[in-house]
Amino acid sequence: xxxxxxxxxxxxxxxxxxxxxxxxxxxxxxxxxxxxxxxxxxxxxxxxxxxxxxxxxxxxxxxxxxxxxxxxxxxxxxxxxxxxxxxxxxxxxxxxxxxxxxxxxxxxxxxxxxxxxxxxxxxxxxxx
Amino acid sequence: xxxxxxxxxxxxxxxxxxxxxxxxxxxxxxxxxxxxxxxxxxxxxxxxxxxxxxxxxxxxxxxxxxxxxxxxxxxxxxxxxxxxxxxxxxxxxxxxxxxxxxxxxxxxxxxxxxxxxxxxxxxxxxxxxxxxxxxxxxxxxxxxxxxxxxxxxxxxxxxxxxxxxxxxxxxxxxxxxxxxxxxxxxxxxxxxxxxxxxxxxxx
Numbered sequence: 001x002x003x004x005x006x007x008x009x010x011x012x013x014x015x016x017x018x019x020x021x022x023x024x025x026x027x028x029x030x031x032x033x034x035x036x037x038x039x040x041x042x043x044x045x046x047x048x049x050x051x052x053x054x055x056x057x058x059x060x061x062x063x064x065x066x067x068x069x070x071x072x073x074x075x076x077x078x079x080x081x082x083x084x085x086x087x088x089x090x091x092x093x094x095x096x097x098x099x100x101x102x103x104x105x106x107x108x109x110x111x112x113x114x115x116x117x118x119x120x121x122x123x124x125x126x127x128x
Numbered sequence: 129x130x131x132x133x134x135x136x137x138x139x140x141x142x143x144x145x146x147x148x149x150x151x152x153x154x155x156x157x158x159x160x161x162x163x164x165x166x167x168x169x170x171x172x173x174x175x176x177x178x179x180x181x182x183x184x185x186x187x188x189x190x191x192x193x194x195x196x197x198x199x200x201x202x203x204x205x206x207x208x209x210x211x212x213x214x215x216x217x218x219x220x221x222x223x224x225x226x227x228x229x230x231x232x233x234x235x236x237x238x239x240x241x242x243x244x245x246x247x248x249x250x251x252x253x254x255x256x257x258x259x260x261x262x263x264x265x266x267x268x269x270x271x272x273x274x275x276x277x278x279x280x281x282x283x284x285x286x287x288x289x290x291x292x293x294x295x296x297x298x299x300x301x302x303x304x305x306x307x308x309x310x311x312x313x314x315x316x317x318x319x320x321x322x323x324x325x326x327x328x329x330x331x
Contacts, residue, residue, distance in 0.1 A: 013309060018162050018302060025301040026294055064235055068218030071243070073233040 011119055024111045024125060027104050034101045041094040048087045055080055154295045157194055160187070160302035166313040169306075177314040184307050191300045198293050205286045212279045216272060222251055223268045 055063065055076060064071035065079050074082075112125050152159050163169040170180055225232045231249040238244045255265045256274065266274065 013305065015162055015164070018305060021305060022298045022301045026297055029297060067221050068214045070218070070234040070236040072221065073235075
């Protein structure tokens with residue numbers, strides 16, 4: 001946690017201020033979650049990309065494709081289709097996450113303006 | 129644990145007469161009281177600054193404990209959801225193979241790092257592990273319905289859990305702000321007293 005350490009007692013903190021601080025705290029938390037989720041989605045994308053490339057290189061007609069806990073024997077063309085589908089789903093998720101990150105950042109900046117406007121340097125909303 | 133948190137919930141609602149916060153608790157988590165005015169807050173609690181700070185710190189510790197518990201539940205659910213999705217995937221694969229009149233050939237792990245090959249032919253059913261040492265045979269359709277229901281339940285629980293965590297986070301933030309304000313109020317009071325004492329000495 002990185003904020004609100006030193007409000008001066010001569011600035012009155014209202015319930016509205018408190019709610020803004022709460023909102024900021026939650027957004028900041030969501031921001032970190034999103035960063036993790038985006039990182040994970042990007043890794044998944046890279047892995048799928050690698051798998052797709054390996055498929056192009058292989059001579060085998062039947063490849064072992066993990067479904068559930070087992071490696072099913074699946075024709076290469078079908079695996080190619082499935083990997084493409086997975087890539088598409090994943091990049092949609094990634095796009096959604098990136099968009100949410102932008103909105104979260106925008107909201108955080110709005111709240112920063114409001115809170116710094118009122119409390120000046122008595123409040124610290126920056127990450128260490 | 130349940131009875132202890134219920135107690136703190138009731139004691140907090142007693143002192144929360146002047147609180148502006150809309151809810152007093154959520155699923156046994158007591159709401160933090162928003163302090164309008166530090167002086168009034170202290171006289172209401174009938175505590176001096178140090179005891180009030182100790183009380184608030186203790187409350188923060190309790191919140192942290194609940195947070196850890198909820199985060200563990202969240203991690204469990206977040207792991208469970210992809211697991212169920214994997215199950216649905218393999219059941220769908222079995223069904224697709226059956227409809228196509230093919231057998232599913234698969235390498236499966238018989239022991240760690242040791243694989244064997246299986247041909248699954250013309251299967252109508254799968255066995256689902258229900259927990260508590262019970263496994264039950266289902267038709268593929270029934271299994272899909274059951275797994276789908278489990279998936280929905282898990283997703284719904286996750287949503288509730290996230291809402292709980294957000295509520296908790298608000299209470300933590302309110303309490304942290306209150307700690308900072310009580311502390312600063314005390315520093316401020318000391319300065320006023322010192323200034324007054326210095327002025328008295330001078331005259």
